Amino acid sequence: MTNTSIHTLLFVLPILLSIHFANSPKNKQIFKQRRGGEKTPQGKLVGGWAIMLTLFFSYIFFQDLTPETQDFLSIPQLFFPFFLLGVIDDLNGMKAGKKLFYQVAILVFFLSGIETTFPNAILLLVFGLTIVNGFNFIDGINGLLPAISFVLFSQLEGGMIVATIMLGILYASRRHKEVYLGDSGSLLLGALAFSGLFASFENSNTFISNLMPISLFFLLPIADVLWAVLRRATFGAREKKTLKGFFKKISTPDEKHIHHLLKSRYGEHATIVICMLLTWVATEIAFIYSTPLQG
Numbered sequence: 001m002t003n004t005s006i007h008t009l010l011f012v013l014p015i016l017l018s019i020h021f022a023n024s025p026k027n028k029q030i031f032k033q034r035r036g037g038e039k040t041p042q043g044k045l046v047g048g049w050a051i052m053l054t055l056f057f058s059y060i061f062f063q064d065l066t067p068e069t070q071d072f073l074s075i076p077q078l079f080f081p082f083f084l085l086g087v088i089d090d091l092n093g094m095k096a097g098k099k100l101f102y103q104v105a106i107l108v109f110f111l112s113g114i115e116t117t118f119p120n121a122i123l124l125l126v127f128g129l130t131i132v133n134g135f136n137f138i139d140g141i142n143g144l145l146p147a148i149s150f151v152l153f154s155q156l157e158g159g160m161i162v163a164t165i166m167l168g169i170l171y172a173s174r175r176h177k178e179v180y181l182g183d184s185g186s187l188l189l190g191a192l193a194f195s196g197l198f199a200s201f202e203n204s205n206t207f208i209s210n211l212m213p214i215s216l217f218f219l220l221p222i223a224d225v226l227w228a229v230l231r232r233a234t235f236g237a238r239e240k241k242t243l244k245g246f247f248k249k250i251s252t253p254d255e256k257h258i259h260h261l262l263k264s265r266y267g268e269h270a271t272i273v274i275c276m277l278l279t280w281v282a283t284e285i286a287f288i289y290s291t292p293l294q295g
Helices: 003-022 047-061 067-072 076-092 096-111 118-137 144-155 160-175 182-199 204-209 211-217 219-232 243-250 258-266 268-289
Strands: 043-045
Touching: 003 043, 003 047, 003 160, 043 182, 047 076, 047 160, 047 182, 067 160, 067 182, 076 096, 076 182, 096 118, 096 243, 118 182, 118 204, 118 219, 144 160, 144 182, 144 268, 160 182, 204 211, 211 219, 211 268, 219 243, 219 258, 219 268, 258 268
Parallel strands: none
Antiparallel strands: none
16 A cells, blocks of 8 residues: 555544544443533543554555564554543443552552663653653543644654544544544553653663753643642642642542633634644744754
8 A cells, every 4th residue: 555545544534433433322322411501512531542443554555664663653552541541431431549540550550661770760761651641631622632633643753543543533623523532542642652651762861961952842741730739739828748648639520721821812723723832832942952852
């Protein structure tokens, strides 16, 4: 198959899968039903399934993937467990503390196979948790996370296959309002972005030395996590200042994320465009200061 044929297929396949899953009978409980409201139509959390199955399809049928793409998709033991964790959370719900525990366990298992110092391992653990949860935080407008992910993955060497898949998910979620990513999709994308970028560096020390431009690459997810911590972590005069209370505060959902603020001022469509432009500018700056990112 030609590159054009492959990318056309990878654009169409997640659209068809998303719509098919979203239209599945209500008695099939594998896809969580999202409750609708005045501004959020009813739908199903199927985007993560469509992405994962399309990636699996790529592994099986596209044996002639470029070495850069093979490297980019070379850490399934990191992003696949995050997808499964998201599926469980979508179906049954999971307390924030329990979800964080499993996230830490997955990342620790991944880092245990990497040669690095203990301080660097802790830094990678914190950074990975920030990225994965940052992607989850910005999934507040249907189509926003796929749009941002399209910009991110298209900028990375070897990431065009994932970028094409994200373009399909973006189309499906904006044209068919019953299609949502869910935690299975947002956690998968966060882990895939972290692992794909990590694989593009020679070793963990090179990754750590370039952490500042890499942080620019993930500007919106990181900024949203920091903003959430800053606004939620204040204690009242009579509240006990405990670690458990602190974690409970920063993990409580609200509608004051960066995209919510932009949406209230500029509207949904403009917010998506603004966030895509911010992501593109941030990645361009990251390329200037990090040669390995340019491949």
